[in-house]
Amino acid sequence: MKVRAGMMRWWCKMSDPILEFNNVDIEYQTRGDNAVHAVNDATFTIDEHDYFGLVGESGCGKSTIADAIVGGLDDNGEISSGTIRYKGTEIQNYSESQFNKEIRWKEISVIPQSSMNSLDPVMKLSQQAVEIAKYHTDLSKAEAIDRLRELFDVVGLSESRIHDYPHQFSGGMQQRAIIAFSLFLQPSLIIADEPTTALDVIMQDQILDHINSLKEEWEISMLMITHDISVVFENCDTMAVMHGGQIAEAGNVVDLFDRPRHPYAILLQNAFPDVRYPDRELAVIEGHPPQLREKPDFCTFADRCPWSIAECYEGAPDPQSVEGDEDHQAWCIRANEMDELAADHLTKPAEGRSILEDIQ
Amino acid sequence: MSSDVPVLELRGLEKYFNTSSGLLDTVKNRITRKSPTFVQAVDGVNMQLWENQVQGVIGESGCGKTTLLRTLIGLYKPTNGQLLFHGDPVSEFTKEEWKEFRRHVQIVFQDPFNSLDPKFSVRRTVAEPLEIHGIAYDIGQIKEMLESVGLTPAEKYLGRFPNQLSGGEKQRVAIARGLITKPDVILADEPASMLDVSTQAEILNLLNKLTDEFGVSMVYISHDLSTVSYICDKINVMYLGRVVEEAPTKQLLTEPKHPYTQALIQSIPIPDPHYERERAAVGGEPGDPINMPAGCRFKNRCPERMDVCDQTPMDVALSDDTNRTVACHLYYDHSTEKTEQAQ
Numbered sequence A: 001m002k003v004r005a006g007m008m009r010w011w012c013k014m015s016d017p018i019l020e021f022n023n024v025d026i027e028y029q030t031r032g033d034n035a036v037h038a039v040n041d042a043t044f045t046i047d048e049h050d051y052f053g054l055v056g057e058s059g060c061g062k063s064t065i066a067d068a069i070v071g072g073l074d075d076n077g078e079i080s081s082g083t084i085r086y087k088g089t090e091i092q093n094y095s096e097s098q099f100n101k102e103i104r105w106k107e108i109s110v111i112p113q114s115s116m117n118s119l120d121p122v123m124k125l126s127q128q129a130v131e132i133a134k135y136h137t138d139l140s141k142a143e144a145i146d147r148l149r150e151l152f153d154v155v156g157l158s159e160s161r162i163h164d165y166p167h168q169f170s171g172g173m174q175q176r177a178i179i180a181f182s183l184f185l186q187p188s189l190i191i192a193d194e195p196t197t198a199l200d201v202i203m204q205d206q207i208l209d210h211i212n213s214l215k216e217e218w219e220i221s222m223l224m225i226t227h228d229i230s231v232v233f234e235n236c237d238t239m240a241v242m243h244g245g246q247i248a249e250a251g252n253v254v255d256l257f258d259r260p261r262h263p264y265a266i267l268l269q270n271a272f273p274d275v276r277y278p279d280r281e282l283a284v285i286e287g288h289p290p291q292l293r294e295k296p297d298f299c300t301f302a303d304r305c306p307w308s309i310a311e312c313y314e315g316a317p318d319p320q321s322v323e324g325d326e327d328h329q330a331w332c333i334r335a336n337e338m339d340e341l342a343a344d345h346l347t348k349p350a351e352g353r354s355i356l357e358d359i360q
Numbered sequence B: 001m002s003s004d005v006p007v008l009e010l011r012g013l014e015k016y017f018n019t020s021s022g023l024l025d026t027v028k029n030r031i032t033r034k035s036p037t038f039v040q041a042v043d044g045v046n047m048q049l050w051e052n053q054v055q056g057v058i059g060e061s062g063c064g065k066t067t068l069l070r071t072l073i074g075l076y077k078p079t080n081g082q083l084l085f086h087g088d089p090v091s092e093f094t095k096e097e098w099k100e101f102r103r104h105v106q107i108v109f110q111d112p113f114n115s116l117d118p119k120f121s122v123r124r125t126v127a128e129p130l131e132i133h134g135i136a137y138d139i140g141q142i143k144e145m146l147e148s149v150g151l152t153p154a155e156k157y158l159g160r161f162p163n164q165l166s167g168g169e170k171q172r173v174a175i176a177r178g179l180i181t182k183p184d185v186i187l188a189d190e191p192a193s194m195l196d197v198s199t200q201a202e203i204l205n206l207l208n209k210l211t212d213e214f215g216v217s218m219v220y221i222s223h224d225l226s227t228v229s230y231i232c233d234k235i236n237v238m239y240l241g242r243v244v245e246e247a248p249t250k251q252l253l254t255e256p257k258h259p260y261t262q263a264l265i266q267s268i269p270i271p272d273p274h275y276e277r278e279r280a281a282v283g284g285e286p287g288d289p290i291n292m293p294a295g296c297r298f299k300n301r302c303p304e305r306m307d308v309c310d311q312t313p314m315d316v317a318l319s320d321d322t323n324r325t326v327a328c329h330l331y332y333d334h335s336t337e338k339t340e341q342a343q
C-alpha cells in the first residue's frame, strides 16, 4: 500500500485555505542591539485537507514559522509585519488567552521539534493525559486514560506502558508519545516539526502511514517540517523550500520535483542521497546563508548561487509563476531562465541498477 | 599504545533496568513475591572497536543503542559483562584512570534539547570540557571549532544561549563540544539527525577527516541509512537488545541478510514523488523489552518465521564471507550445529 503524493490535488483545488501567511516578517532581539531577522516576507497557503511540507537548511526559519502560528515565539521574538490567517481569521495579534481558548490543541496542535523535551519529567504519561483532558475536555479520568491507550496503540507503543515516566522511554518512544498527545483533541491542523527524526525508518513508515490515514478519517490538515525531502515527496501534497529566512519556492510536490526553478531547490534535490544508489557522492552546497541583522533587501542565496547576477542584490526577489502556473512560485528573478541556465542540474542522471531491485 | 588490542571492547554486555520504580512497587513485589520487572535494554552484546575504525549502530527505536553507548563510556554500570579500554577492564580503573579515559573518549548525546545546559552560552558550553580537563585554550580555538561545524560566522553564535538556537544549531554545538578536546574515540548518538543534507555532508566530511587523518575511532548511531554509508566502515544492526547482523556497510545495504535488516532498507523513503515504493512486510507491534519472546526476538514480526525460530539463533558467519555475521535460522544448517547459543 502506498499513498502517492499529489493524489488529492484535484479535490484540494475546491477547498478553502486553512492557513495563510502573507508577507510575514519575524524578528528576534538579542543582547547588544543585534536583531535576528529570522523570517522575511514569508507568503504561502495551506489548503484544507492538504499536507504541506516545509523544508530548508538548518537555521533557515522553519521552527520560527511554526512557533509564530500558535503564538509560541520565544519572549524575544515578534511578528513585526504581515498577516497570518487561520480559517480566514487573522490571528497574528491574538493574546495568550485567545490562543489558549480558541487555537491551541483544539484547532491547531503542535508536535514540537524538541518533543522529547516537552513531556513533563515528573509526571506519568497517563497523568499527563488526565491533565490535558481536565483543561480542554469533559472527559473523565478513566475516559482520558482509555483514550491515551487507544492513541498509544495508534503510534505503536505498548499499552502496558502508559503509566511509565518519560525517562523510562527511549528517545523514539517519547516522540511517539508526543504524537499520541497531539492527536488527543482531534485538531483540524497539526504542525509537526521534525516528527520522525528520532525514529527508525520502519517506525517512521508506520507512523507516516497512519498520519496519512488521519487525513481522510479525521479531516486533518498538516504542516510538516522536516529536513528530509524524501518524507515530503512521499507524504505531502504541497510544499515550500526555504533558504536564509526567505521562501525560495512553493507549489505542488510533483511540480517542484519535476520543475524546480529556484537555484537552492535545484541544488538541494541534486544533493539528496538516494539509498537506491549508494555509490553517489554526498554533495555540500558551498557557503553559508548570510547573517540577517537587518531585513534582507537582496536574495539570501545570492552569495552561494552559481547563477547570481548584480540584480540579485538589488532587492528581495518577487515570486515568479513557473510556466504560467499560479500555484507554483519561485522567488528568484531568474526563475524563468533556469531551465536553460541549470540544464545540467535538471536532467536526472541516468542511474545504474537500484539496489532495491535485488532485495525484493 | 599497541594496536593489536581494540581501543574499546565489550564482552557479553548486559544492561537491565529495574522498572518497579517507587518504594511502593518494591514493597508490593516483596509481599506478592513477584520478581521485579526488568527492561532488558542491552542483552549480550559483543563489540570490538579498533583504532581508526568507524562502526555504525542502527536499529529500532528503543532497541538499546543509547544504553549501549552510555555503558561504553562508563555512565551506566553493566549488569553483566565487561568493558575493556585498550585491553584493561574499566571496572578496575582508579579515579585518575577514569579521568584519563574521559578525556580520550567523548560522547555526543542524542538529544541536544536535553543535553545542553540552558544557562550556558555557546562559548561556555564548548569551552567547558577543556576547562574540566585543565587544557589551556584561547577563544580562537573555540571559534574555529564552531566554524568547522558550519556555525559561521562564529561571533554570531558565541553569546547565544541554547533556547536562541535552532534545533540543528544546537546539535552542531553539541558536536563542537564533543570534538573540542581532540578525543581519540568519539561516541556519537545520532549527531546529525536534525540536519539538512548539505549541513550533514559538511559534518560527515569533518568526521571523516578526523578518522582519516588523526586516527580517531568512532561509534556512530544513526537512523539514516542513506547517509551512514558515507561514514561507517561497518554496521551493527540491533534488535531488542541484541546485534542481529554485522557487516561492512556496502554489503549490508546491497545484500542485507537478516529479515529485519531487509525490512529496514525497504522502509527508507525515496526522494522521488513518482516512485511507488513497496512498504516493508513487517507488521505488528515493535518489540517489547520487558516481555521478551523466547527464541528469535524478531519472530513475531518476521515474514520468514519457521518452527525452529522458537530457539535462539546463533551468530553465524556467512560461509562465503568471514567478514559478516547474522543471527537468523535461515542462514545455517541445523543438522550440524547446536541451536542454543551459549550465553
Ligand SMILES: Nc1ncnc2c1ncn2[C@@H]1O[C@H](COP(=O)(O)OP(=O)(O)OP(=O)(O)O)[C@@H](O)[C@H]1O
Pocket: A028, A029, A030, A036, A038, A056, A057, A058, A059, A060, A061, A062, A063, A064, A065, A074, A076, A077, A113, A227, B163, B164, B165, B166, B167, B168, B169, B194
Ligand atoms: N530566541 C532566539 N533568539 C535569537 N535568535 C533565534 C532565536 N530562536 C531562533 N533564532 C535564530 O533564528 C534562525 C531561525 O531559527 P529556527 O529555529 O526557525 O530554524 P529552523 O529552520 O527550524 O532550523 P533547524 O532545522 O536547525 O531546526 C536561526 O538562525 C536561529 O539561530
Ligand SMILES: Nc1ncnc2c1ncn2[C@@H]1O[C@H](COP(=O)(O)OP(=O)(O)OP(=O)(O)O)[C@@H](O)[C@H]1O
Pocket: A167, A168, A169, A170, A171, A172, A173, A198, A200, B017, B018, B019, B039, B040, B041, B059, B060, B061, B062, B063, B064, B065, B066, B067, B068, B110, B289
Ligand atoms: N533509565 C531507564 N529506566 C528504565 N528503562 C530504561 C531506561 N533507559 C532506557 N530504558 C529502556 O531501555 C530500552 C532501550 O532504550 P535506549 O534508550 O537504549 O534505546 P535506543 O535504541 O537508543 O532508542 P532510540 O533510537 O529511540 O533512541 C527502552 O525500552 C527504554 O525504555
Ligand code: SF4
Pocket: A262, A263, A264, A299, A300, A301, A302, A303, A305, A306, A307, A308, A309, A312, A317, A331, A332, A333, A334, A335
Ligand atoms: S535571485 Fe539570483 S541569487 Fe537568488 S537564486 Fe535567483 S539567480 Fe540565484
Ligand SMILES: [Mg+2]
Pocket: A062, A063, A064, A113, A193, B166, B167, B168
Ligand atoms: Mg527547527
Ligand SMILES: [Mg+2]
Pocket: A170, A171, B065, B066, B067, B110, B189
Ligand atoms: Mg537512543
